[in-house]
Amino acid sequence: GQQVMQIPQYQHVQEGEDFTTYCNSSTTLSNIQWYKQRPGGHPVFLIQLVKSGEVKKQKRLTFQFGEAKKNSSLHITATQTTDVGTYFCAGRYNDYKLSFGAGTTVTVRA
Amino acid sequence: NAGVTQTPKFRILKIGQSMTLQCTQDMNHNYMYWYRQDPGMGLKLIYYSVGAGITDKGEVPNGYNVSRSTTEDFPLRLELAAPSQTSVYFCASNHLGPAETQYFGPGTRLLVL
Numbered sequence: 001g002q003q004v005m006q007i008p009q010y011q012h013v014q015e016g017e018d019f020t021t022y023c024n025s026s027t028t029l030s031n032i033q034w035y036k037q038r039p040g041g042h043p044v045f046l047i048q049l050v051k052s053g054e055v056k057k058q059k060r061l062t063f064q065f066g067e068a069k070k071n072s073s074l075h076i077t078a079t080q081t082t083d084v085g086t087y088f089c090a091g092r093y094n095d096y097k098l099s100f101g102a103g104t105t106v107t108v109r110a
Numbered sequence: 111n112a113g114v115t116q117t118p119k120f121r122i123l124k125i126g127q128s129m130t131l132q133c134t135q136d137m138n139h140n141y142m143y144w145y146r147q148d149p150g151m152g153l154k155l156i157y158y159s160v161g162a163g164i165t166d167k168g169e170v171p172n173g174y175n176v177s178r179s180t181t182e183d184f185p186l187r188l189e190l191a192a193p194s195q196t197s198v199y200f201c202a203s204n205h206l207g208p209a210e211t212q213y214f215g216p217g218t219r220l221l222v223l
Contacts, residue, residue: 006152033212042200042214043153088152090212096141096160097168098212102152 002027004091006101013079014109020075021104023089030092032065032072037103038085046087081108111136114215116201122221123191131186131218133201141204142184143168143212144176146197153200159184191222 006023013019023032031050035043047056049065049072056063060083062075072089086105090098117132135142140161145153155168159178173195175187184203188195201215 031210033210035212042217043202043212044214045211048210090153092210096206097143097155097158100145100153105150 002091002093002099004029004032004089004099004101006089006104008104009102011104011106012109013083013106015079015081017079018075018077019079019106020073021087021089023072023091023101025070025091025099027093028069030069030094032069032092033090033098034063034072034074035088035090036085037088041085043088076106079106079108081110084108113137114201114203114213116199116215116218118218119216120219120221122223123188124223125191125193127191128187128189129191129220131188131199131201131220133184133186133215134182135184135201135203135213135215136182137203137213138181139203139205139213140181141206142178143202144174144184144186145200145202146170146195147200147217148197156186156199188220193222196220196222 033048034046037043053067054065060077064073086103088103089101114135143158144156154170157176159165165176199218202212204212
């Protein structure tokens with residue numbers, strides 16, 4: 001079936017360092033979304049990418065959508081303690097449903 | 111706007127009991143979804159609806175039922191609770207279009223003993 005794979009599952013980062021989380025699909029996506037879930041909270045929408053090769057930035061977060069629209073990445077620079085949480089990618093194929101990746105759980109060492 | 115609201119926040123059920131998880135949205139969204147999230151895992155789609163009177167199964171529908179009599183409400187019914195249904199349940203809604211953000215409710219934490 002259509003599903004989105006996300007790696008790594010866990011990311012332990014020293015405060016101030018950068019990290020990247022990756023998502024891959026075996027088939028072409030119509031768009032991909034990214035969500036952040038704080039511990040004990042609910043997923044909160046961050047961004048949506050639609051176009052092939054699209055790059056969007058939100059302060060220290062950079063989101064990319066691959067040329068083939070099968071992969072995406074989230075890169076965070078200069079990690080802060082406020083970045084703690086789980087980051088999910090969610091891919092949409094040609095229907096109403098989102099396929100969520102398993103998430104990357106980020107912890108930060110001060 | 112309250113957004114997406116869910117009740118209850120937390121519930122303990124005994125095996126074989128039934129309950130309904132409530133979900134309401136006030137954003138006039140046509141599309142609504144129920145997900146479950148097991149500890150340390152991603153979100154799995156249980157059921158979804160594209161409008162009042164229309165529902166369809168997601169990845170993991172067994173043991174659950176839904177209805178959508180109004181645009182605002184999308185309750186999830188557990189008929190015979192099993193320990194495998196211990197999870198956090200999230201309801202979400204969205205429009206479909208250029209900005210199709212899914213808005214999530216705060217979740218219902220369910221423990222089946």
